[in-house]
Amino acid sequence: MNTVRGIFAALLLALTAVAVSPAGALAADSGVPVPSPAKAFKGEQCVEPVETMRREHMVYLKHQRDETLRDGIRGQKYGLNECIDCHATADPSIAGGKIRTLKPFCKECHAYAAVSIDCFACHSGKAQNDKTGSLLPNEKEEMADDLIRMVKAHTNAPAIGDKK
């Protein structure tokens, strides 16, 4: 009986150790690149709590896009342009870091979850106030960027919640 209890205690201890260890260490062990979406360009609070946004952002966007385009209701709070306002960030791999785009934010989790979205086939994820005139990298360059980032993720193993 004592042996069984001992095994359970050890198991519990091991589980706790795993639970409290930084996610980065876990990622390094399993070799899975954990997404690290870029920190917002500005603002501390999104239009909804973070947990809600993580699960529901696509529902909000899809609902509002129809209201905007088809009904002409403008200025509601779930617009893609509002996403760009805060979440478009500069990244050295995109146009030399001279423009702010949504890619460092959106693509992280979408790539991780193998989600393929169409938004940016038509919408520019670029912040419009950057009047640099430089084009976004084309699709091939983007793919190369992703590859580089994935390799980096494997070697450096960045973790969720890591402070940059």
Add this chain to the structure above:
Amino acid sequence: MSDTTFNAARRRLLAGTAALAGISVAPGIRLISTAEAAVSGPASAKNRWGLLIDSNKCDAGCTECVTACKTEQGWTGNDRPESDPQWIRKVNLKDNKTGATASLPVMCQHCEHPPCVDVCPTGASMKREDGIVLVDKHICIGCRYCMMACPYKARSFVHEDVHNQKQHMPRGKGTVESCTLCVHRVDAGGTPACVEACTEKAGRDAMVFGDLNDPASEISKKLAKHVTTRLRADLGLEPGVHYSGI
């Protein structure tokens, strides 16, 4: 008062209204949150947006309206006229008997009964309550039935990848697009870019934009005074774009 000052005044008024609407009635209780107060629309059937184009004031050599549209909406193309999108074009007419010529811009005519909407298999081709005909590119599958149905050749298919789109005008390969009557400007109380350019850049004043349902609007007054035509009126589509002098 120029359009710009009018818009600025309107914006200030709206901003003021928003601030008022955001006032709290008691600590912690707000009548309308500030985010909601800035909301405009929906488009209403009370309005019917339209254009009046005076071809007598239009010049065959002038393409300011086309340039303004390109700049505003970003359909600059790839120097391949066969496949490049074209939202607005200048058409030059000549009466072979008399030799008289006329020039006029032709864009989406924003029909009351748009055939492009009738034929669309997905519902992407649509008419707003206020009469503006648009393509909902979210659900456009690029079948191009609407292009074939349109008697004005107003719609274009995007054949090539598009980059650096305008924030107000998402465009992408594989969808159909056309003149939106600058819906983003109209919703903000402005006028379409072509109309603005005709007055301000070309100095011709050949285009008037306004509400056909409002008898007091400049366009309604002009339509009530002068005889105008609509292109292919025989089709009974009742376009929102009127022409005079042809």
